[in-house]
Amino acid sequence: MELYLDLISPPCRSVYLFATAVGIPFEFKLVELLEGKQYSEEFGKLNIVRKIPVLKDGSFILTESTAILMYLVQKCSSAVADHWFPANLQQRARVNEYLSWQHLNLRTHCAKVFLLKTLYPFAMGSEVPKEKMDAALDDMKQSLDLLEEKFLLDKPFILGDNISLADLVAVVELMQPLGSGVNSLESRPRLMAWKERVKKKLGEELFDQAHQKLLEAKGLQQEIQNSPHLQKLQPVFVKLFR
């Protein structure tokens, strides 16, 4: 089984963390986003949508991290403990509810903050206008508020006593703004404590290793600016910000 990943991407991190933490063997195939490798002809044959992660299991190709996670749970059911994606209908519905909500909420807003900081100057040729940044931070704040007040509350994890796919998918998105110098956890002790619990369940070393590329990207904005590979992708990136 092959997983096409770049750990700078949150959905790649969730798939990587899950497979590694529960011990599902796979081959890590790097698709270097900062080199625009997702736009190569070769990658296009694998996934016409040109996004990662992608799973390749024999001849079966699957995209979308949440679909991949569920596929891994179903395929490796004997190795995956029930709490990740409970068989109980109502508990499973809670996971599905979070996984659905997060696409256009936490994921979108955390990603926007990150992209505005790192990619906007390159794509648009100027610094991010203050109102745009403020609006993005405000949207992110609202999503984080909902994560705390609707999904987590005072429970140790989203579903209750144990970690599930919901916590995994939430934590990797929440970490993304940190890679651009924005602390999404600032003044949120409840979320910070939850993040530490999630990290412990996954394995602290593994969690840190998965986030290394994101957090150690010194001057990501500069790297993007100077990348020869990304020059021709500038019109593609413009679309992200219109």
Add this chain to the structure above:
Amino acid sequence: MKLRCLCVLPGEHFGEEFGKINLMRKVPALRDGDFYLAESIAIMIYLAEKFETPDFWYPTDIRQRARVNEYLSWQHQGIRTHSSKVFWLRVMIPMVMGVEVPKEKMDAALEDLNSSLKLIEEKFLDDRPFIAGDQVSLADIVAIVEIMQPVGSGLDVFQGRLKLSAWRDRVQAAIGKELFDEAHQAILGAQENVKLLDPTVLQASKSKILRYFM
């Protein structure tokens, strides 16, 4: 389980009672005894599994299920965002809020919608009768309702798209044409019905709406 209809536009979803059902104040929302659930995808899967509906709706076969899950995940950002935007830019913003939509914004939204529809035809349908294969599934339902949204704004997205049109006919037949038409009555009558709306209802959210869509 009873189906209770509430009309979203007049602001009922901002009421205190609905806030207890769904903190995020969005529809659809499900209440099964003391179990509350939001998010249409989660609700559909819950219903399919609770009522043990025929397998094809949410197949147990691992690969077919993965195909359904793949579509259900992609569609949030992949089509829903764009089809919803086109509806708001063509109907709600100019007709209800009386705000003119700049041509570049409309063109950009249409470009995104067209790219999405192309992907649906090329990747998610390909040469299959339905998204998951030979039979209809939750994926087709979720797809068709989003695609009908711009149709409700007067944009016939099926015109010139033979594959998509043929698929639509199959989905309609699988659901039942009468039920399909009943479900789409409101959206297809939208351009007429919005003329009857009180524009002040959206005034409170005006800046947020404009910021989001424009």
